[in-house]
């Protein structure tokens with residue numbers, strides 16, 4: 008392995024062995040907590056009512072870009088090299104593909120987010136509706152994207168940059184089996200480390216920002232019945248014999264149910 | 271057959287004087303909050319005119335409602351499920367604030383408190399969106415009455431359509447034609463396209479009474495419903511990031527009292543009652559191929575509450591007896607189905623709207639009178655309805671997808687009632703031929719007159735209440751102090767405005783009153799911050815800033831003032 012000889016220090020253990028779990032705890036715990044506590048605040052907080060000329064381009068550009076980047080990360084981090092090798096994908100093919108598709112998606116994302124930030128700053132009502140939380144989130148999001156693009160760009164020209172498929176990826180996979188391969192990550196180049204740390208910060212605050220809207224991406228829309236009936240009273244006295252049909256679920260939110268059982 | 275109950279409304283347009291009381295009281299009750307400044311659950315439009323938001327009826331542009339696809343099935347006009355998902359990041363057609371209007375307030379404080387000077391103080395308009403000075407250019411209804419039709423009438427999409435269809439002949443007649451007011455609320459449709467557009471499934475129809483509501487906890491702000499509703503009666507709250515709409519005042523209706531807009535209507539033109547309808551046939555009815563058949567198809571869904579088979583089926587669905595009784599006495603059923611004088615607004619949108627309108631005869635009567643004719647004579651009226659094509663065509667575009675025959679029939683019945691009853695009022699013998707001319711009997715005409723002209727509160731509003739055994743579910747859940755953060759938090763969770771659990775209404779009201787008493791100026795006039803607006807002071811207590819602070823010296827020198835310093839002793843009644 009590339010990174011075998013790199014000494015593993017205390018900081019490496021803390022950053023790549025301990026921190027991931029702290030971030031995960033924030034990410035998962037925070038999301039669960041917010042989902043239970045703050046259904047009413049869980050929204051995209053769309054600003055299209057104020058302005059849509061710029062948004063019409065910027066938002067799809069950014070979103071399609073970031074979703075493609077997400078897929079790219081999953082492929083790069085989760086699929087081990089051995090698998091692609093066995094499919095006959097050579098190292099060069101892989102990198103040309105990753106770089107080609109990745110940079111299109113990455114640049115789309117970047118242009119999109121720059122436009123979004125520009126729009127936020129220059130459109131009066133949108134700026135008025137921008138909270139401190141939004142600003143903080145944007146700093147982390149833009150930072151993570153820039154760091155990621157930078158390390159990719161550098162790796163093209165500077166061949167001393169380590170291959171993430173033998174450093175970051177094994178470490179990433181090892182996190183999930185609770186045996187963090189600290190040495191692998193410690194061997195990665197500085198650029199990757201900065202990108203990962205920045206992403207850690209983003210993920211740690213994710214549940215507490217407007218970004219939670221991504222978790223409720225409404226995929227079930229493709230399958231649900233168009234017309235939704237709900238009963239005013241979930242217990243419906245006198246109606247117990249009528250079976251509940253699909254789409255006729257009783258009214259009542261998790262919040263309410265909880266309030267009810269608590270008392 | 272699956273019988274369900276639907277709460278519905280009828281508005282008799284002849285009686286609307288355009289006073290906007292309904293709009294204002296509804297706003298005070300429901301949308302008097304940050305984020306909904308521009309929102310009018312009830313608005314009153316001058317027609318011909320552009321409406322609110324402007325030109326919302328132009329569905330080629332706004333793409334609201336349903337259409338039939340090539341196979342004759344219903345499809346959202348704004349696109350199928352996949353298309354909607356791809357358009358979710360930026361809704362392709364959504365009205366912007368400028369299509370509604372930019373809400374504003376006035377800097378009244380400046381007007382009242384400006385120091386003496388040479389210049390006359392003014393109350394500048396301030397935008398409620400940006401807080402800056404603004405220029406007022408439009409509001410929820412700035413279409414002019416008759417005087418302005420010539421100037422802006424051509425912007426009305428319906429006028430455009432009527433013109434296209436009847437070529438040039440309209441062009442000059444329009445200037446001297448007609449106007450009326452059209453109050454609009456959410457239609458609480460049987461086949462709502464807002465609901466079908468909602469990716470989250472947060473909009474639902476209540477099985478008991480058919481009221482369409484947005485679940486504020488499930489709405490995620492994808493704002494597709496705004497596009498979906500052809501009547502543009504879903505509004506995006508730009509502060510909370512959630513969709514909001516007319517609630518049919520469900521907390522009132524549940525306890526058997528009419529909606530705020532109906533209760534406060536000075537013209538008494540609104541009727542509320544229930545329909546029993548066949549839920550299984552709604553989709554079928556909404557997909558009839560010819561738009562002009564939609565009215566009949568919709569009427570067909572409304573089942574006869576006297577029919578034993580219907581009653582039986584309704585009981586099987588668990589509809590309680592008092593609801594069945596209310597359905598039999600329902601004024602909306604009588605007006606829409608028995609007398610057939612109430613028509614749905616824009617049936618061609620295929621949403622099966624449940625707010626019905628008795629079209630106005632006044633444009634015809636007014637024109638007759640203006641020309642020096644007797645506007646209550648049956649022959650004159652019948653003749654005018656036939657010859658005054660423009661008002662009739664216009665009304666047909668609004669209420670029957672362009673079928674002038676249906677509108678003519680309704681207007682003729684209204685005209686017949688008018689002249690038949692005139693004879694009776696003047697003590698002359700009733701002319702039965704007038705009633706026969708519109709296929710009614712004298713007794714039917716008189717019954718229609720009773721309902722339309724003199725019906726009392728209890729006949730105009732037949733609203734069965736929600737059930738006693740449900741009462742505990744209607745209570746506000748949870749003690750008002752039992753919320754995170756407790757009293758004093760307001761609607762403010764950790765993630766900015768409006769996050770966190772909803773605050774119980776009682777507490778919200780208390781907080782709002784307190785805030786209003788002590789708030790700074792909405793125009794951001796910091797110079798005056800900390801002072802008390804006497805108009806908002808309820809006369810109790812001594813709010814901070816009402817009286818000057820007493821320094822130690824004052825206390826030493828001045829005798830205890832005999833007045834309201836401790837705030838409790840002096841009430842004019844007691845000291846007298």
Ligand code: HEM
Pocket residue numbers: 051052053054055062066070073074123124127218220221224225358359360361491492
């Ligand atoms: C996959 C499902 C997602 C959906 C359906 C979605 C949808 C939306 C929508 C509807 C808006 C509101 C746009 C507007 O009208 O103002 C929005 C805003 C936003 N989304 Fe997403 N989003 C998704 C995922 C993501 C992800 C993964 C990210 C970031 C990593 C993200 C970041 C943002 C940001 C930063 C904004 C604010 C844009 C602004 O400045 O107004 N979204 N999203």
Ligand code: SF4
Pocket residue numbers: 455456457458459462463464465482498499500501502503504515621
């Ligand atoms: S009128 Fe009301 S129920 Fe009908 S589509 Fe619009 S918002 Fe929905």
Ligand code: SF4
Pocket residue numbers: 295296297300311312455456515516517518519529530531532
């Ligand atoms: S029913 Fe209630 S919420 Fe709806 S428009 Fe009337 S007053 Fe407003």
